[in-house]
Each structure stands twice: as structure tokens, then as C-alpha cells.
Amino acid sequence: MITSAQNEQLKTIRKLHEKKHRERLGLFVAEGEDLVNAAAAAGWKPESLLVAGENVDPDLLAGVSSLGSGTRVIGVYRQRWSSPGGDLAVYLHGVHDPGNVGAVIRSAHALCDGPVILGPDCADPWSPKAVRASMGSVFARPPARAGFSELSGTTIALERGAGLALDQVQAEPPVIVCLGAEREGLPAAVAEQAGMRAEIPLRPDGPDSLNVAMAATVALYDLGNRMAADG
Amino acid sequence: MITSAQNEQLKTIRKLHEKKHRERLGLFVAEGEDLVNAAAAAGWKPESLLVAGENVDPDLLAGVSSLGSGTRVIGVYRQRWSSPGGDLAVYLHGVHDPGNVGAVIRSAHALCDGPVILGPDCADPWSPKAVRASMGSVFARPPARAGFSELSGTTIALERGAGLALDQVQAEPPVIVCLGAEREGLPAAVAEQAGMRAEIPLRPDGPDSLNVAMAATVALYDLGNRMAADG
Numbered sequence: 001m002i003t004s005a006q007n008e009q010l011k012t013i014r015k016l017h018e019k020k021h022r023e024r025l026g027l028f029v030a031e032g033e034d035l036v037n038a039a040a041a042a043g044w045k046p047e048s049l050l051v052a053g054e055n056v057d058p059d060l061l062a063g064v065s066s067l068g069s070g071t072r073v074i075g076v077y078r079q080r081w082s083s084p085g086g087d088l089a090v091y092l093h094g095v096h097d098p099g100n101v102g103a104v105i106r107s108a109h110a111l112c113d114g115p116v117i118l119g120p121d122c123a124d125p126w127s128p129k130a131v132r133a134s135m136g137s138v139f140a141r142p143p144a145r146a147g148f149s150e151l152s153g154t155t156i157a158l159e160r161g162a163g164l165a166l167d168q169v170q171a172e173p174p175v176i177v178c179l180g181a182e183r184e185g186l187p188a189a190v191a192e193q194a195g196m197r198a199e200i201p202l203r204p205d206g207p208d209s210l211n212v213a214m215a216a217t218v219a220l221y222d223l224g225n226r227m228a229a230d231g
Numbered sequence: 232m233i234t235s236a237q238n239e240q241l242k243t244i245r246k247l248h249e250k251k252h253r254e255r256l257g258l259f260v261a262e263g264e265d266l267v268n269a270a271a272a273a274g275w276k277p278e279s280l281l282v283a284g285e286n287v288d289p290d291l292l293a294g295v296s297s298l299g300s301g302t303r304v305i306g307v308y309r310q311r312w313s314s315p316g317g318d319l320a321v322y323l324h325g326v327h328d329p330g331n332v333g334a335v336i337r338s339a340h341a342l343c344d345g346p347v348i349l350g351p352d353c354a355d356p357w358s359p360k361a362v363r364a365s366m367g368s369v370f371a372r373p374p375a376r377a378g379f380s381e382l383s384g385t386t387i388a389l390e391r392g393a394g395l396a397l398d399q400v401q402a403e404p405p406v407i408v409c410l411g412a413e414r415e416g417l418p419a420a421v422a423e424q425a426g427m428r429a430e431i432p433l434r435p436d437g438p439d440s441l442n443v444a445m446a447a448t449v450a451l452y453d454l455g456n457r458m459a460a461d462g
Contacts, residue, residue, distance in 0.1 A: 109434070
């Protein structure tokens with residue numbers, strides 16, 4: 001039973017709140033039974049697993065949790081990246097919000113066979129917030145890392161003002177839906193290189209944009225449905 | 232210039248972090264220039280508007296902000312509810328997360344003409360987190376409140392295992408997409424009374440569910456697109 005806050009495992013968990021330590025150690029943390037169960041279901045073995053009252057004092061565990069009191073279990077896992085692939089995948093560029101990155105990972109797991117490919121300036125998918133937003137889909141479908149120029153397939157830049165409505169897109173797989181940050185969108189240099197540019201039509205009296213995770217999910221749903229119908 | 236933390240306007244803003252005070256006073260807070268600008272664009276006049284360095288000490292303003300330091304403006308507004316209506320709308324039942332409620336309000340503003348109708352046990356759309364997640368769409372398209380039995384139109388319960396795929400749904404407007412909480416789904420008594428039951432097909436190796444805001448957005452996109460094509 002761990003009863004000291006100076007315990008090395010607890011110190012490691014505390015460090016893993018910071019990206020620089022996650023990168024250096026190649027590890028990340030999953031907090032809570034749902035995520036730890038999702039890891040086990042996907043065949044991931046923890047590097048360490050702390051269970052309140054079993055092998056660690058509950059207050060000490062709560063003290064290193066990003067969720068605070070009530071945390072019953074924390075697992076430490078080794079990061080795994082997958083490779084780009086699949087008939088339908090997503091590429092994110094400059095999506096800074098970890099909740100959005102995690103949410104797209106969950107939607108991709110639900111709706112397409114390829115991974116979420118993280119380009120430059122995206123939030124760390126192994127942060128506690130991204131892992132939580134993925135609801136454990138980071139384990140079943142780990143993200144990939146690549147620059148836009150490394151993608152192979154039909155790249156579809158999803159952006160306002162593209163002119164072509166998403167539901168008019170006809171594309172042969174493999175297809176990669178490409179999205180940028182909500183305000184900035186994709187860098188012009190990326191959008192220009194994309195195989196196609198398309199948009200989700202929004203109401204003229206509506207907001208300027210959809211949330212990036214919503215837009216990605218709609219695109220995967222629409223393209224995935226029509227690719228399944230064609231295939 | 233407000234220079235005392237005991238100022239009544241500051242005290243009111245602090246109180247408005249709590250739902251009971253929001254309900255009692257019928258007011259809510261929008262923090263940050265983007266939201267205050269969205270309010271103005273939608274024609275809402277603030278009950279009070281505090282601007283750091285203009286009429287309030289910046290540190291005092293930061294002290295009553297849910298965002299903390301760096302907050303430059305906070306507006307206090309009177310809650311307005313709209314009435315159910317439109318050719319396409321959303322009904323939420325038991326959606327506890329304010330971020331999800333706000334996100335659905337934003338997506339509905341982008342994709343359909345009706346409001347988000349909040350049934351029992353939903354998060355308060357006037358909480359700071361919901362207002363922020365709506366990105367100001369609460370001003371352009373205020374939510375409505377109603378019980379399921381008060382809805383008039385074709386109600387489509389969106390739920391796992393419904394059998395009918397969303398893209399096979401044929402429904403005459405007005406259409407109301409009905410969603411429950413992510414785990415519990417809609418109460419059985421509600422789902423049974425719905426005019427139709429449909430589901431977003433998910434991959435067999437995927438997660439059990441989509442995030443509720445993602446599911447609502449996909450449904451509005453799909454139904455809205457096809458209603459536009461038919462109309």
C-alpha cells in the first residue's frame with residue numbers, strides 16, 4: 001500500500017500532467033474505471049495501475065488525479081501511435097483544443113476505419129483531457145502523426161466558402177478529410193494542395209462555423225455512408 | 232470606475248455562477264468579447280456591461296470571472312426562452328453536461344430553423360460553460376423548454392438498436408429529433424411515444440455511442456439536407 005506522497009509512481013503520475021514529461025517518458029495516464037476498462041478491452045496492459053484502497057491511499061491517489069476526489073483508479077500506459085491508413089480517415093491541422101482532438105478520435109472510432117492523423121500544432125492526444133474526451137477510443141484506435149505532404153489518398157479540405165457541398169463530393173477511397181482550427185481553418189498552403197475542397201452548408205443566419213469536432217463527425221458520417229453504399 | 236469587491240454589480244455576477252441565483256434573478260452572464268459581441272449582433276442589450284479598465288478595475292473583473300485573469304469584458308443579460316417551432320428542431324432529455332447543451336445550441340443554429348427544446352433534467356443553458364460552448368448561439372437562437380408530451384410534429388427518437396438507419400428516415404416536417412443522455416439514452420416511456428425510432432449506424436468494432444452533441448449534429452445535417460432537397 002502506497003502511503004507516501006513521495007512514492008515514485010505517484011510522482012510519475014503527477015509529472016504526466018505535463019506534455020514535456022509525457023513526451024520524454026512516452027507515457028500517459030488514464031483516470032477512472034471506464035478508461036482503464038477501455039484500455040483492458042483493447043488489450044493494453046498498464047505500466048502501473050493504482051487502485052484506491054487496494055495499493056494506494058485514496059487521498060494520495062486523489063491528490064495526483066486531474067479529476068480530484070473520488071478517483072478510484074489511475075493507470076499509466078505507454079503511448080502507441082498508429083500509421084495512416086484505412087479507406088476513410090481524418091487529418092487535423094492546428095487543432096489546439098484537447099477536448100476536440102479526443103472527441104474526433106471517438107467519432108472516427110465510431111464511423112470510419114482509419115485513424116485520426118495529427119498534423120502540426122495539434123493538442124496532445126495523450127493529455128488527460130483528450131484521453132477523457134475520447135472516452136477510451138485512444139486505446140482502440142490510437143492516433144497517427146504525419147504532415148499533410150505525407151498523406152496518400154484523396155485529401156478533402158473541409159472549409160467555409162469552398163463552394164462544393166459535402167454531400168456532392170464523389171471520391172474514391174482512400175479518402176482523408178482534412179480540417180484546421182475553428183477560426184483559422186487550414187493554412188492556405190495546405191488547402192491549396194488538397195485534392196478537393198468542400199464545405200458543410202450552414203444556414204445564412206447561422207454561426208460562422210461548426211465546432212471542428214462536429215464538422216469532422218458530420219463529414220465522416222456523410223462520406224462513410226456513401227462509400228458504404230457504393231462499395 | 233468600480234474599485235470595490237463589494238460593488239453590487241460584481242456581487243450579482245458572482246452569484247450568477249450558481250443556477251439557483253440565475254433562476255431566481257432570471258439573469259445570466261456572458262464573459263469575453265466574442266460572446267458580448269454575439270449578444271450585440273443578435274440585438275440583446277445587457278443589463279450591465281463591465282469593461283476592464285473602463286468602468287471596473289481589471290483585477291476585480293477577473294475575480295468574478297469563471298475564466299479568471301485576462302477577462303476584459305463581462306455582460307449580464309436577461310434570460311429569454313423561445314417557443315418550440317420550425318421545420319426541424321432538437322429535443323434533449325436528461326442531457327446533464329452544459330458543454331453538450333451549448334454545443335447542440337450552436338449546431339442547431341447552424342443547421343436547422345427550430346430551437347433546441349430542453350426537456351427534464353438538462354443542464355442549464357444559461358450557465359457560463361453552456362453559453363461559452365454555444366459560442367454565442369444562445370443569443371441568436373435561444374432555447375425552448377417543453378416536456379416531450381408537449382411536442383407537436385414528427386418526433387424521431389435517436390437511439391442505439393432502433394434498427395432503422397437515420398439516412399433511411401422519411402419524415403414530413405415539422406420534425407423533432409429527440410436525444411437522451413449518452414449512457415441512459417431516452418427514458419423508455421419517451422422512446423415508446425416517439426413517432427419513429429432511428430439510429431446512426433456505428434462500426435461494430437467501434438464505441439457504444441457517439442457523444443450526444445455529435446449525434447444531434449449528424450441528425451440535423453442529414454435530415455436537414457434531405458428536407459431541403461425534398462422541399
